[in-house]
Amino acid sequence: MKQKITGRAVTAAAIGVVGALTLAGCGGAGGSSSGGGNEEVNVLMVNNPQMQDLQKLTADHFTNDTGITVNYTVLPENEVRAKIGQEFSAQAGNYDVASMSNYEVPTYAENGWLTSMNDGVVDAEGFNQDDILEPMAESMTYQDQIYGEPFYGEGSFLMYRKDIFEKAGVTMPDNPTWDEVADLAEEVDGAEKGTKGICLRGLPGWGEMFAPLTTVVNTFGGTWFDENWDAQVDSKEFKEATNFYVDLIKDHGESGAPQAGYTECLTNLQQGNVAMWYDSTAATGTLEADDSPVKGKIGYVAAPVKETKSSSWLYTWAWGIQAAGKNQDAAKQFVAWASSQDYEETVAEELGWQHVPAGKRASTYENPEYQKAAAPFYKQTEEAIESADPKNPGVQPRPTLGVQFVTIPEFASLATGISEDISSAIAGRTTVDKALEQGQKEAEKVGDKYKE
Amino acid sequence: MSTPDTTESAGAADPARADSAAATDSAVAANPGGTGPGDADRSRQKASAQRRPGQRRIGKVLLGLLAWLTGLLFVSPLLWMLLTSLHAETDASTNPPSFFAPLTLESYSNFFGGSSGASPWPYLINSAVAAIVSTLIVLALSTMAAYSLAIRRIKRWSDVLFFLLSTKMLPMVAGLLPVYLVAQMFGILDTWLLLIIIYSAMNMPIAVWMMRSFLAEVPIEVLEAAELDGARLPRVFMKILLPLTAPGLAATALICFIFSWNELLFANVLTSTAAATAPVFLTSFVTSQGLFLSQVCAASLIISVPVLVAGIAAQDKLVQGLSMGAVK
Numbered sequence: 001m002k003q004k005i006t007g008r009a010v011t012a013a014a015i016g017v018v019g020a021l022t023l024a025g026c027g028g029a030g031g032s033s034s035g036g037g038n039e040e041v042n043v044l045m046v047n048n049p050q051m052q053d054l055q056k057l058t059a060d061h062f063t064n065d066t067g068i069t070v071n072y073t074v075l076p077e078n079e080v081r082a083k084i085g086q087e088f089s090a091q092a093g094n095y096d097v098a099s100m101s102n103y104e105v106p107t108y109a110e111n112g113w114l115t116s117m118n119d120g121v122v123d124a125e126g127f128n129q130d131d132i133l134e135p136m137a138e139s140m141t142y143q144d145q146i147y148g149e150p151f152y153g154e155g156s157f158l159m160y161r162k163d164i165f166e167k168a169g170v171t172m173p174d175n176p177t178w179d180e181v182a183d184l185a186e187e188v189d190g191a192e193k194g195t196k197g198i199c200l201r202g203l204p205g206w207g208e209m210f211a212p213l214t215t216v217v218n219t220f221g222g223t224w225f226d227e228n229w230d231a232q233v234d235s236k237e238f239k240e241a242t243n244f245y246v247d248l249i250k251d252h253g254e255s256g257a258p259q260a261g262y263t264e265c266l267t268n269l270q271q272g273n274v275a276m277w278y279d280s281t282a283a284t285g286t287l288e289a290d291d292s293p294v295k296g297k298i299g300y301v302a303a304p305v306k307e308t309k310s311s312s313w314l315y316t317w318a319w320g321i322q323a324a325g326k327n328q329d330a331a332k333q334f335v336a337w338a339s340s341q342d343y344e345e346t347v348a349e350e351l352g353w354q355h356v357p358a359g360k361r362a363s364t365y366e367n368p369e370y371q372k373a374a375a376p377f378y379k380q381t382e383e384a385i386e387s388a389d390p391k392n393p394g395v396q397p398r399p400t401l402g403v404q405f406v407t408i409p410e411f412a413s414l415a416t417g418i419s420e421d422i423s424s425a426i427a428g429r430t431t432v433d434k435a436l437e438q439g440q441k442e443a444e445k446v447g448d449k450y451k452e
Numbered sequence: 453m454s455t456p457d458t459t460e461s462a463g464a465a466d467p468a469r470a471d472s473a474a475a476t477d478s479a480v481a482a483n484p485g486g487t488g489p490g491d492a493d494r495s496r497q498k499a500s501a502q503r504r505p506g507q508r509r510i511g512k513v514l515l516g517l518l519a520w521l522t523g524l525l526f527v528s529p530l531l532w533m534l535l536t537s538l539h540a541e542t543d544a545s546t547n548p549p550s551f552f553a554p555l556t557l558e559s560y561s562n563f564f565g566g567s568s569g570a571s572p573w574p575y576l577i578n579s580a581v582a583a584i585v586s587t588l589i590v591l592a593l594s595t596m597a598a599y600s601l602a603i604r605r606i607k608r609w610s611d612v613l614f615f616l617l618s619t620k621m622l623p624m625v626a627g628l629l630p631v632y633l634v635a636q637m638f639g640i641l642d643t644w645l646l647l648i649i650i651y652s653a654m655n656m657p658i659a660v661w662m663m664r665s666f667l668a669e670v671p672i673e674v675l676e677a678a679e680l681d682g683a684r685l686p687r688v689f690m691k692i693l694l695p696l697t698a699p700g701l702a703a704t705a706l707i708c709f710i711f712s713w714n715e716l717l718f719a720n721v722l723t724s725t726a727a728a729t730a731p732v733f734l735t736s737f738v739t740s741q742g743l744f745l746s747q748v749c750a751a752s753l754i755i756s757v758p759v760l761v762a763g764i765a766a767q768d769k770l771v772q773g774l775s776m777g778a779v780k
Contacts, residue, residue: 028644028727029577042725047739056569071725072570076738079720086632086721094642094724263740267545286742291542 039330040069044084045099046317047074049285050152050357053347054338061346062337068330077207088113088322096325097334099317102139102390105148106400106407108320109140115321116145120332127336131361133382135314139390139401148318149339153359154282155303155312155384156215156404160184162299164191164275178216178244178304181276185252188275197252199274200245203261204423206405206415211313212278213422214404214415215303217241218394219311224406224443227397229450231443233418234436242432246425258427270294278304280315281381285354288376300380302387307395313404314388316360359385399450410446417442537749544746559750563737572754575733580758581644582719582729583712586651590659590708591701593652598663599693603675613664616657624654628721635722642724650722651712658711659704666700667693702769710759730755 045051051074058070073095075083084098088108100108108114122129129137132150140148158181160172168191170184185197201209217223222237232238249257254268262279266286269277270293277283288295303311319335321328337343341363344356353373358364358381365371365382374381393403401407405415421435535551536544537560543553558566565571601609631650632641640646670693678688694701716731723732734755737747763770 028642028723029574029581044724047736048741049739059569073725073728074570074736076735077740079735079738083720087724090632090636092636092641261740263742271546282741 038067038069039327040071041097041327041330041334042071042073042095042325043097043099043334044073044075044080044087044095046077046080048317050317050355051099053351053355053357054151057343057346057350061343062334066330066333066337068333070334088320091322091324093322093324093326095322096327096331097319097321099151100148100320102136102148102314102316102318103402103405103407103411105140105318105320106142107409109142109145109147113323114147115323115325115328115331116147117149117321117332117335118145120329121149121336121339122146124332124336126342127340128363131341131363133360133362133385135385135388135390136316136318136360139314139316140318148316148320149335150316150318150360151339152282152357153314153316153385154280155314155359155381155388156212156278156280157303157312157380157384158276158278158301159269159283159287160276160299160301161269161272161294161297163297164188164195165299167191172299172301175302176304178219178306181278181304182244182248182252185248185276189252191275192272195272196254196268196274198248198276198278199254199260199265199268200249200257200278201261201265202249202253202257202423202426203259203264204416204419205261206412206419208261209419209422210415211280211315211404213242213245213419215311215313215393216245218403219304219306219308220244221307221395223394223396223398224411225399225447227399229399229447231440231447233443234440239433239436242422242436246422246432249426250428253426258423269298280313281359281377281384284374284377284381288354288374296376298376300377302380303384308393310384310387312384312388314385314390315404408446408450410449414439414442414446533749533753536746537753539746541743541746544749545743559746560754562747563751563754570733570736572730572733572751575728575730576755578644578647578723578727579713579730579755582647582651582727583709585644586648586655586712587705587708589648589652590655591705594656594659594663594704595667595689595694595701597656597660598667599689601660602664602667603670603672613661616660620657624717628718631718632721641722642726642728644727646722647719647727647729650718651708651715654715654718655708655711659708662704662707663697663700666697666704669700670696699769699772702766706762706766706770709762713759 045054055072055074058072063069074080080099081104084100084104086092087095087098089111091113105114121127129146133153136150136153137146140146140150158172158176165172165184165188168188170187172184173180176184181198187197188195189197201212203209214224217238220237220241222235222241223232226232254260254265254274256264260268262283265274265277265279266283268274269283270287272294284300286292287298303313305311319339321331321335325331339360341361344358344361344364347356348369353370356364356370358370358374358378362382365378371378388403390401390403392398398406402411405411418435418439421430421438422432424430425432425435538555538557539550539553540556540558543550563572600606601613606612635641635646674692674696675688678692683691714731715729716735719729719732720735723729734748734751737744737751
């Protein structure tokens with residue numbers, strides 16, 4: 001009798017496990033199991049505030065109208081890059097749409113990993129491709145086909161505390177040069193207790209320190225590669241620019257500079273630890289938010305220059321559609337909605353104009369309501385983005401696209417490696433010249449791959 | 453005079469007990485022979501008995517104080533997380549920290565979809581399924597494997613044990629790409645099935661080692677007696693081995709559950725929209741543009757709750773498992 005019971009218990013347990021496994025074959029609790037015949041799109045995207053807004057508005061303003069369910073996966077920037085790289089290079093087809101930057105789009109397009117937007121998005125009703133800011137569209141075009149549609153875009157400019165400048169009795173020119181900025185940094189350094197002159201990213205990373213630093217190199221007349229793919233990292237101009245950048249941080253920069261990236265600098269400016277900050281135009285969203293302690297106290301001027309007329313970078317989070325994705329039509333409908341002017345208006349209505357994913361369409365900046373809501377910075381932002389030239393950002397012809405980066409897959413690890421040494425130089429453990437001479441060797445190896 | 457002493461030491465024992473869950477595994481692994489803690493205790497008692505009572509009392513108070521301090525030290529990161537999770541984002545990110553900022557539950561409501569509308573439940577369900585099913589499978593298989601390595605020993609059993617151990621020497625990340633490609637070929641990327649297979653395989657060696665040391669403690673005479681009475685293997689398992697090693701089973705199950713519940717690397721790479729687990733969801737709170745400390749703290753705390761509950765539920769068994777010599 002007892003023997004039977006144990007036998008039955010074992011059988012039951014076995015059935016339970018097998019049953020669970022069979023069930024497991026169906027997939028998971030998220031996403032596709034709830035599909036039920038409806039169309040759907042799987043979207044992989046970076047976790048930035050604009051994307052969180054998009055997530056919030058999707059059910060009411062997209063799924064309701066089209067019947068397409070959108071399943072989002074959001075990850076922080078580094079993780080999302082790794083995952084997108086893996087997903088797209090394997091053409092795994094788990095995701096239909098991914099958020100990527102103008103650094104990835106041309107390379108991915110060249111590898112055949114993306115679906116062209118020309119058929120289905122560009123010609124979608126009411127999309128109006130001509131409204132997209134020219135440098136944006138240009139930076140995501142490959143062989144006359146558009147492979148990425150911007151969700152929002154940014155340039156770079158100089159932000160400064162108007163009240164501190166007034167107190168110190170100095171004025172900021174509208175189009176400052178880097179030499180002027182260095183002088184101003186010296187004057188406002190310590191103008192208030194605990195306030196340093198300027199914040200510049202010192203955190204290693206091609207997308208951290210080398211975003212602002214490469215624009216400085218550009219305007220000082222340097223470049224990563226000349227048009228024949230000869231590396232120029234140890235050139236006089238590159239060294240001069242980098243030394244200038246590092247010395248400025250050392251003399252009048254934020255404390256803890258070797259670990260300060262975008263987020264840290266944003267906090268520094270918000271909490272009054274620095275008087276100036278040269279960084280992304282996207283910072284305005286946080287700086288001018290209602291709960292920001294520095295709301296209305298910040299002035300915005302164009303990116304500082306030296307040899308060139310303008311020096312803003314060009315960056316966008318854009319949508320790319322995976323060629324192996326299973327829901328191509330639904331994916332195109334999603335992109336045509338998320339990058340549209342209509343979506344911007346939806347955001348304005350539901351969340352307010354300061355939430356609008358701006359920086360991609362000329363019409364945004366012509367809208368009087370946006371002009372009013374973004375009065376302190378909308379003009380400078382538009383000028384920054386419009387002035388960026390992804391084909392010709394410096395004083396010499398370039399071998400490929402890119403302002404604050406070089407659009408080749410090797411650039412990320414090349415620049416990140418060199419930035420680690422420069423970060424050490426900021427901390428005083430090595431010198432800029434040594435770091436760049438070492439970097440030159442690495443850059444030559446990369447350049448040689450492209451010489452043919 | 454002796455009354456304050458007892459309360460002091462009883463109080464001091466508590467935080468140490470809370471940490472014992474974490475220590476179980478290492479203690480068992482370090483001490484498979486079963487000798488040790490008992491002997492050390494006895495000699496300590498002998499030594500202290502020779503000292504005078506006053507000295508002994510001060511020593512005990514100091515020891516109690518030390519235990520409290522150590523306990524606080526270990527709990528402080530958790531308390532700090534709790535405090536941060538109850539602050540608003542802007543208060544959570546100030547330097548120096550603002551201890552007395554007003555408390556709010558905003559981060560917790562964000563976790564449950566307040567800001568983005570993303571529900572955490574699918575992720576928690578995925579985690580629960582992957583962790584529980586894989587733990588059951590591991591327990592079933594590892595107990596049987598341990599039986600053949602501890603009681604009815606197969607030939608070259610120690611080689612088998614070392615083979616199992618050697619599979620843990622390959623860094624997990626080295627197996628990531630092959631696993632991804634194979635899973636893609638079989639079309640099981642982003643499914644429960646894949647996670648369960650991976651987690652079962654990942655925990656199997658540890659579970660076999662643990663269960664072997666627990667089964668080795670069971671006196672062979674008990675089994676022989678049962679067999680003489682006519683009990684066959686399934687019955688011996690159900691009626692004798694499993695009850696006798698229940699604390700060991702609990703400890704093994706908890707370890708497996710915690711490892712699978714917390715696993716991030718594989719889950720992050722192998723899942724996308726359908727089978728993503730709670731730790732993957734946790735990373736989605738981190739952003740490079742904006743503040744997230746408070747949200748991440750709140751999310752981490754909520755996601756740790758099941759592990760804590762499991763640990764507390766199995767606490768008694770775990771303590772028994774720690775001093776497994778009791779079976780003798």
